[in-house]
Structure formats: structure tokens, C-alpha cells
Amino acid sequence: MTTKNSAQGLLQADEIIHARWVVTVDRQHNVHESHGLVIDDGRIVAIDDSTTIQEQYQARKITHLKDHALIPGFINAHTHAAMCLMRGLADDLPLMTWLQEHIWPIEHKWVSSDFIRQGTEHAIAEMIRSGTTAFNDMYFFPDVAAAVASAAGIRATAGLIVIDFPSAWAGDWQEYIDKGLAVHDQFRSDNLITTAFAPHAPYSVGNEPLEKVRILSDELEIPIHMHVHETHDEIDQGIKNYGSRPLRRLDEIGLLTPNLLAVHMTHLHDEEIVRFSKTGAHAIHCPQSNMKLASGFCPAQKLVDAGINIALGTDGAASNNDLDMLAEMQYTAMLGKAVADDATALPAETALTMATINGAKALGINDITGSLEVGKAADITAIDLSELETQPLYSPVSQIVYAADRRQITHVWCNGNNLLKNRILQTLDIEKLKSNALSWRQKINML
Amino acid sequence: MTTKNSAQGLLQADEIIHARWVVTVDRQHNVHESHGLVIDDGRIVAIDDSTTIQEQYQARKITHLKDHALIPGFINAHTHAAMCLMRGLADDLPLMTWLQEHIWPIEHKWVSSDFIRQGTEHAIAEMIRSGTTAFNDMYFFPDVAAAVASAAGIRATAGLIVIDFPSAWAGDWQEYIDKGLAVHDQFRSDNLITTAFAPHAPYSVGNEPLEKVRILSDELEIPIHMHVHETHDEIDQGIKNYGSRPLRRLDEIGLLTPNLLAVHMTHLHDEEIVRFSKTGAHAIHCPQSNMKLASGFCPAQKLVDAGINIALGTDGAASNNDLDMLAEMQYTAMLGKAVADDATALPAETALTMATINGAKALGINDITGSLEVGKAADITAIDLSELETQPLYSPVSQIVYAADRRQITHVWCNGNNLLKNRILQTLDIEKLKSNALSWRQKINML
Numbered sequence: 001m002t003t004k005n006s007a008q009g010l011l012q013a014d015e016i017i018h019a020r021w022v023v024t025v026d027r028q029h030n031v032h033e034s035h036g037l038v039i040d041d042g043r044i045v046a047i048d049d050s051t052t053i054q055e056q057y058q059a060r061k062i063t064h065l066k067d068h069a070l071i072p073g074f075i076n077a078h079t080h081a082a083m084c085l086m087r088g089l090a091d092d093l094p095l096m097t098w099l100q101e102h103i104w105p106i107e108h109k110w111v112s113s114d115f116i117r118q119g120t121e122h123a124i125a126e127m128i129r130s131g132t133t134a135f136n137d138m139y140f141f142p143d144v145a146a147a148v149a150s151a152a153g154i155r156a157t158a159g160l161i162v163i164d165f166p167s168a169w170a171g172d173w174q175e176y177i178d179k180g181l182a183v184h185d186q187f188r189s190d191n192l193i194t195t196a197f198a199p200h201a202p203y204s205v206g207n208e209p210l211e212k213v214r215i216l217s218d219e220l221e222i223p224i225h226m227h228v229h230e231t232h233d234e235i236d237q238g239i240k241n242y243g244s245r246p247l248r249r250l251d252e253i254g255l256l257t258p259n260l261l262a263v264h265m266t267h268l269h270d271e272e273i274v275r276f277s278k279t280g281a282h283a284i285h286c287p288q289s290n291m292k293l294a295s296g297f298c299p300a301q302k303l304v305d306a307g308i309n310i311a312l313g314t315d316g317a318a319s320n321n322d323l324d325m326l327a328e329m330q331y332t333a334m335l336g337k338a339v340a341d342d343a344t345a346l347p348a349e350t351a352l353t354m355a356t357i358n359g360a361k362a363l364g365i366n367d368i369t370g371s372l373e374v375g376k377a378a379d380i381t382a383i384d385l386s387e388l389e390t391q392p393l394y395s396p397v398s399q400i401v402y403a404a405d406r407r408q409i410t411h412v413w414c415n416g417n418n419l420l421k422n423r424i425l426q427t428l429d430i431e432k433l434k435s436n437a438l439s440w441r442q443k444i445n446m447l
Numbered sequence: 448m449t450t451k452n453s454a455q456g457l458l459q460a461d462e463i464i465h466a467r468w469v470v471t472v473d474r475q476h477n478v479h480e481s482h483g484l485v486i487d488d489g490r491i492v493a494i495d496d497s498t499t500i501q502e503q504y505q506a507r508k509i510t511h512l513k514d515h516a517l518i519p520g521f522i523n524a525h526t527h528a529a530m531c532l533m534r535g536l537a538d539d540l541p542l543m544t545w546l547q548e549h550i551w552p553i554e555h556k557w558v559s560s561d562f563i564r565q566g567t568e569h570a571i572a573e574m575i576r577s578g579t580t581a582f583n584d585m586y587f588f589p590d591v592a593a594a595v596a597s598a599a600g601i602r603a604t605a606g607l608i609v610i611d612f613p614s615a616w617a618g619d620w621q622e623y624i625d626k627g628l629a630v631h632d633q634f635r636s637d638n639l640i641t642t643a644f645a646p647h648a649p650y651s652v653g654n655e656p657l658e659k660v661r662i663l664s665d666e667l668e669i670p671i672h673m674h675v676h677e678t679h680d681e682i683d684q685g686i687k688n689y690g691s692r693p694l695r696r697l698d699e700i701g702l703l704t705p706n707l708l709a710v711h712m713t714h715l716h717d718e719e720i721v722r723f724s725k726t727g728a729h730a731i732h733c734p735q736s737n738m739k740l741a742s743g744f745c746p747a748q749k750l751v752d753a754g755i756n757i758a759l760g761t762d763g764a765a766s767n768n769d770l771d772m773l774a775e776m777q778y779t780a781m782l783g784k785a786v787a788d789d790a791t792a793l794p795a796e797t798a799l800t801m802a803t804i805n806g807a808k809a810l811g812i813n814d815i816t817g818s819l820e821v822g823k824a825a826d827i828t829a830i831d832l833s834e835l836e837t838q839p840l841y842s843p844v845s846q847i848v849y850a851a852d853r854r855q856i857t858h859v860w861c862n863g864n865n866l867l868k869n870r871i872l873q874t875l876d877i878e879k880l881k882s883n884a885l886s887w888r889q890k891i892n893m894l
Binding site: 085087088089091092093094095098122125126129288290291292293294296297317320321322324331333334335337338340341342343344345347348386388389391392393394395398399402403405406407430433434437438440441444445 | 532534535536538539540541542545569572573576735737738739740741743744764767768769771778780781782784785787788789790791792793794795833835836838839840841842845846849850852853854877880881884885887888891892
């Protein structure tokens with residue numbers, strides 16, 4: 001801690017934020033009223049009632065957010081950031097038609113490092129504007145995506161993609177892995193960037209590359225990020241091609257460990273849930289994508305009951321069609337009740353936990369982020385709850401999950417840096433992003 | 448049409464709106480680009496390309512919305528407006544616990560004409576800010592709600608509530624009906640207000656009042672607005688108390704006619720859907736409320752396939768927790784696909800139709816509103832699609848349903864009057880509404 005005594009006997013810090021509520025998402029789910037949060041050297045050094053903070057600390061920057069709740073920055077545990085350039089291009093189609101007839105041909109023609117750079121910048125701007133401070137990405141050119149994230153000041157887990165077909169990024173699985181390892185080395189000392197192997201899905205990656213990924217993941221101690229049981233088709237195909245349901249095949253390869261982030265997890269048998277829970281693997285739930293593509297239902301409350309750590313992801317904006325974790329939390333709570341046939345399932349607080357600390361646990365960064373606690377990085381989102389739509393206010397957590405929208409997010413800090421201030425992006429040029437998006441639309445529409 | 452020739456040979460009108468897109472929701476689902484819409488005497492008198500409009504019309508007010516889509520104002524086909532004062536007061540509970548232990552005791556203590564006035568004003572402000580120009584209400588003191596709506600300039604169907612237990616509004620069903628008839632007479636000449644009988648639900652209204660309502664609805668030619676098949680409990684109770692499922696009982700009483708708006712419609716047998724479709728009755732779908740209360744799934748695509756007219760409602764903000772029809776459309780499209788197990792179900796255009804013209808049909812006001820067509824009232828919502836979150840833009844309808852949020856709604860007109868202008872309410876004082884909401888929270892929290 002770099003705080004030091006000043007002439008007045010006050011501890012010196014970089015920034016103090018006073019807020020009406022501090023929703024910590026700590027182990028006790030503490031919600032503090034009229035508290036101050038002190039940031040120094042990128043970290044949270046104190047959280048206490050505003051009077052105490054004022055008596056103990058001084059800072060160059062003091063922000064008063066009298067109608068706001070501070071919450072941990074959201075952790076988007078599954079996305080394909082650059083795909084936001086294809087948002088709304090092909091809707092109301094099943095997964096395989098959508099992929100084979102629309103997304104893959106466009107990717108084949110257009111995906112390049114430029115596409116990834118501009119698409120990821122657009123996505124990051126959208127994520128910051130909706131309160132996200134870390135995202136787990138899976139797409140081509142992960143080096144470009146990671147560089148863009150680092151420059152914009154947001155945390156990212158760069159997905160070292162592995163897939164059995166060639167792309168502009170790599171030609172075969174060995175090249176995918178080799179290039180992935182180089183990306184891992186490249187960002188080793190970047191304190192905002194971590195890496196994860198990202199074998200695409202059971203139907204698109206064979207056993208040999210999966211075994212290699214498992215070995216390397218153990219050696220490097222990095223997570224494995226993979227679509228698992230997204231659709232019924234995937235399961236049928238798994239049985240046909242490998243003689244077993246995909247989860248079982250992954251288990252046999254040794255992939256079900258605390259390193260695995262299994263994304264989607266629909267169409268689960270009860271015994272699969274029991275087995276999964278024993279392995280310490282993490283489930284990533286993407287309710288909007290699952291609904292929009294009619295992929296199936298993830299039995300989220302059952303996974304919670306089994307003790308499985310579930311985090312939330314938006315999936316790509318081409319199948320969502322946004323990168324809004326507030327909306328994803330609301331869908332999680334709503335759909336969770338409907339699927340469980342129980343209105344007490346997936347309460348607001350659980351949804352908030354899934355959108356924050358659970359994502360950090362899945363990505364192995366929960367020592368650093370995911371909750372507002374002294375010693376953690378200052379990854380913070382402020383939501384203005386004074387709008388008509390969040391009044392009257394009986395419970396801040398209820399209003400955040402069930403009533404607030406992304407435009408009520410006014411400030412975002414990541415690692416102590418202010419990325420959004422009174423709704424204005426501090427590290428990205430929004431007009432340039434819009435003009436880039438327009439250019440890509442014009443190109444892609446010519447296909 | 449009151450347009451007339453001016454000195455320059457141009458037709459004179461009250462207002463011209465030029466917009467990047469006009470999403471008409473007419474029979475052909477026309478979406479026009481760079482068009483002008485001309486308003487005179489509260490009605491749409493022309494829609495044509497902007498150049499043609501400029502050559503033919505002049506107006507005192509001309510509004511240029513270069514990044515916006517004009518769509519028909521939303522029709523919220525089921526709400527309990529004043530309940531927004533109880534938003535977020537009790538979440539994550541089953542319907543009957545929520546009603547019996549939270550909502551009903553608070554209603555018993557607090558519901559009064561003042562509560563209704565201030566709660567309905569709050570709800571109307573929220574509805575206007577999210578693009579709604581007509582709502583179908585069911586609550587106590589419908590005279591107060593209707594007067595508030597008329598003064599604020601929004602269309603409302605006042606629900607003449609009938610329920611088998613006493614309230615601050617009436618003591619027994621005969622008094623409910625008598626007072627309802629008086630409200631019907633009171634607003635007969637108000638061109639923004641219509642009325643509908645609103646018998647609460649099969650479990651809360653007996654056969655005698657339902658028969659009386661049927662007779663009066665036929666005589667007065669007004670709709671009947673009722674919760675029907677909201678939960679499995681309701682159906683079980685119907686079988687126990689009346690020997691048949693509620694839909695069958697209502698059919699036997701003669702209530703299944705084109706006058707009926709049956710709200711919720713979950714847990715339906717296929718033969719019930721067939722029977723319902725033959726009667727011309729309307730279904731009102733409230734996906735967010737159904738999910739949040741774990742009430743069950745309305746098989747929306749099946750109803751569409753059977754030719755049933757389905758409209759959308761938010762339900763009250765106490766069980767939603769907002770009055771946002773954009774969000775309700777998105778949930779409808781998303782949940783519709785998941786429930787139908789078909790990603791092509793409930794496409795964006797169908798959801799938009801349900802949120803606009805289908806609501807007008809259900810309420811019997813489709814000659815007046817529900818689509819942007821010459822001769823209809825100027826009930827119009829403008830959405831700014833230039834925000835980062837709705838770029839790039841391949842299809843305006845996709846962006847409206849899947850990507851836009853309520854804060855992108857910038858302008859609203861109802862009957863030609865501008866109710867929202869650059870996000871500013873024109874007929875309601877937002878600061879006063881917030882201060883009223885705070886007072887009610889303080890009172891209700893003391894219970």
C-alpha cells in the first residue's frame with residue numbers, strides 16, 4: 001500500500017469515491033450505505049462510512065456519487081468481441097444455419113487483424129458503457145484483441161483459439177496452438193491480460209488437439225475456455241462421431257478440471273451435473289444467446305444447488321445482440337425461475353454474484369477482482385439509481401438486477417483507471433468507432 | 448383532413464417529421480427510408496419520401512430525425528399502472544405468497560385515490576419515456592387513472608375492475624359494477640379514454656358477476672380484460688372449485704368472444720388453443736412477469752400458428768419490474784424461440800407487430816392507432832439508432848427488437864401531441880414524480 005502520512009496527518013491516496021451504496025459482493029454480501037471507497041495505486045485501500053473516510057484520507061480526485069450504487073465491474077465470462085461488427089446481420093435462424101450460411105462465409109471473407117482490431121475496440125467501448133471491466137474472449141487474432149484491450153485499459157482473457165479448420169489466423173491445429181503459445185508469451189507481463197486455451201467446441205476440435213491443450217494447460221496453469229453442450233445437435237453429433245455425449249468425451253480426455261470453463265451447458269442429465277460438480281469445472285451461462293438461437297435451457301438453479309460455480313457471458317453480439325451484462329443478469333434471474341418452475345430460484349443477489357465474483361473465480365483472477373474488498377484492484381462500476389425507472393427504491397440490488405438499464409451506468413474504473421466518466425468514454429473515441437462500424441457494414445453488405 | 452392550400456400552393460399541416468426510417472407496421476410491413484410523416488389535427492395525413500413531402504407540405508413545426516426510426520407508439524395491453532409504487536418491494540417470491548403476504552396487505556393499507564393518482568402518473572411518465580402511447584389498465588379507482596392519463600395526453604383503456612373482495616374502491620361485486628358503469632359514462636366523450644370490464648381472475652370472481660359482465664359488455668360493446676390461466680395453481684383451484692379448467696368455465700359462461708382479452712395464457716392444452724382460436728378472443732402475453740413469478744410458459748408461437756391475435760403487456764412494475772415495451776418485445780422474441788425450440792419462431796417483425804397493431808386490435812382501437820398509416824392518429828415513437836450499441840446497422844427492425852434500449856427513445860407523439868421531446872417529458876413534471884415516489888416509499892416502508 002502506497003498511502004503515506006501528509007502534513008495534516010491524513011493518509012494520501014489517488015482517489016476517493018463517495019457513494020450512496022457500496023454493493024460489495026463480498027462473502028457476506030455486504031451492502032453499505034453512504035460509504036467512501038479509497039483507491040491508491042490501482043487498488044482498493046479502504047471502504048468505510050464516508051465520515052470516517054473523510055477523517056482519515058485525502059486524495060487529488062474526489063468523486064461524489066450521491067444517487068449511485070458502486071458494484072464490482074462486471075466480468076463477461078464468454079464473448080467473441082469482434083463479432084459485434086456482425087450484429088443483427090442474420091437473426092431468427094438456428095445455430096448451424098446461422099453459422100454455416102451467414103457467419104462463417106463472412107468470417108472467411110473479412111476476418112483480418114484490422115477487422116479484429118476495430119471490432120474489438122467497438123465491443124470494448126460497448127462493454128465499458130455497460131459496466132464491464134473484464135471479458136473472456138474467444139476469436140481469431142487473440143494477440144490483436146489483447147493489445148486493444150490493454151490499450152483501452154480493460155482486463156481481458158485472450159482466448160488462444162484452436163479449431164480444426166483454417167482461418168486467416170492459422171492453418172491447422174498445430175499452428176493454432178503454436179501461435180497461441182506465442183500470444184501467451186507476448187502478454188506474460190501485461191497486468192491486464194491473461195490467457196486461456198480456447199478450443200472452439202466438441203464438434204470442431206478433434207481428440208489430438210484437445211489432448212495437447214490439456215497438457216499445455218496443466219503446464220502453463222491457464223484455463224481452457226470451450227463451448228460445451230450448446231445444442232442438442234452437438235450432442236447427437238458427439239454420439240454419432242465419438243460414441244458418447246460431449247461432456248463424457250471431454251471427461252475421458254481429462255478436461256473436466258478446475259481449469260475448464262464450459263460454456264452453455266444445456267441439455268444436461270442429472271448425473272452429468274453430479275459428475276461435473278465433482279470435478280471443480282466452471283459453467284458459463286449465456287441465457288440470451290441460448291434463447292435467441294433456441295439452443296436449449298441451462299438448468300442454472302440445479303447447477304447452483306450442485307455447488308457448481310456458474311458465471312455469466314453475453315456470447316458475441318451477433319447472437320445476443322448486445323454485450324450488456326446488466327441485461328444478461330436480468331435474463332438469468334428471469335429465465336432461471338421459469339426453468340426451475342420456482343419463483344424463488346436465482347434471486348437477484350445470486351445473479352449479481354454470477355455476473356461478478358463467479359466470473360473472476362472461473363478465470364482464476366478472484367484474488368484480483370470480482371468484488372469490492374480492500375486489497376483487490378479497483379474494478380468498479382457506478383449505477384445511478386435516481387432515474388424514474390428505478391424509483392421508488394426499496395432495495396438497491398433488486399433495482400440493479402430487475403429495473404436498471406445500461407444507460408444508468410455513469411462511471412467505470414478498471415485497475416484504478418477511470419474508463420467511463422459521466423457516461424463519457426475516457427480511453428476510446430466513440431465517433432471513430434461509429435465511423436469504422438459504418439465502413440464495415442458497407443463492405444460486408446456487398447458480400 | 449384539415450390541410451388547405453397556402454399562398455405558395457403548399458398544403459398546410461401542423462407538423463412534419465422527417466426520419467431516416469419509417470417502420471409502418473402496416474399490412475405489408477413496409478419500412479420506408481428517408482421519409483416524411485405529416486401530422487394535421489392529430490392525424491397522419493401523409494407519409495412519403497422526404498423530397499415529395501417538402502414539395503407538397505409546409506408546417507409550423509418541422510422535426511428532422513436523421514438517425515431515427517419512427518415506429519407506431521407501443522400499446523401496453525396489460526398493466527396495473529399505479530403498482531409501480533411497489534416496484535422491487537418483494538421479489539423472488541411465488542405469485543400467491545407475493546400477493547397474499549406483500550402486495551394485498553400494502554394495498555389494503557395504502558390504496559386510495561391519491562395512491563392511484565401519483566402511482567399512475569409515475570407509470571405514465573415511465574411508459575412515455577419508453578415509447579408507449581396507449582395502455583390497458585386494471586386497478587382500483589379507474590376514474591382517477593383515466594383522468595390522469597387524459598391529462599397527460601396518453602391513450603388508456605380504463606379497467607372497470609370487478610373482484611369478489613372489498614377494497615377502498617368498492618364493497619361488493621355489485622358496487623364494483625355500478626361504479627364501473629359510472630366511470631364508463633364519465634369518459635364517454637374523452638377521445639383518449641376507452642373502457643373495458645376488468646374482472647380480476649377466475650379465482651377471484653364468481654359466476655354471477657361474470658355473467659353480469661358478459662351481458663353488459665355485449666350491451667355497451669366494450670372489451671373484457673381478465674387474467675386467465677396465469678398459473679398452474681389457478682387451474683388446479685378452478686378444477687377443485689368449479690369442476691373444470693378456467694378457460695372451459697369462461698367458455699361455458701359465454702366469455703370467449705372477440706371482446707375478451709385473456710391475459711397470460713400459460714399451461715394450455717392443444718385443444719384449448721384450437722377452441723380459443725375459433726372464438727376470436729385475444730391473448731395478452733406478459734413474458735417478463737410470467738418468468739419472474741415462474742407462472743409458466745405461454746406457447747406464443749403456437750398461438751400465432753393457430754391464428755390467435757396476441758398482444759403484449761408488461762404487467763405491473765411490481766412483478767416485472769418495469770413498464771418497458773421494448774424490453775417486453777425482446778423477451779417475447781427470445782423466450783418464444785426457446786419455448787418453441789425453434790430459432791425461427793417469433794421473429795423480430797412478429798414481436799413488433801404484437802407490441803403495436805395487435806394491441807390495438809385487442810382493444811378495438813385499430814381503426815385509430817397501432818400502425819403508421821394515413822388516416823390514423825399520430826401515435827408515434829422515435830428511436831435513435833445511431834448509438835454505438837445499435838451500430839453497425841443491417842436492419843432497423845432487428846436493431847429495435849434485439850439491440851436498442853429505452854433510452855434511445857427520444858420523441859413520442861400521441862394523437863399528434865408531442866409528449867416526449869429530446870427525452871424531456873412535455874406533460875409531466877419528473878422531479879415532482881420522484882419526490883412523490885420517495886414519500887410513498889417512506890410511508891409503505893413503515894408498514
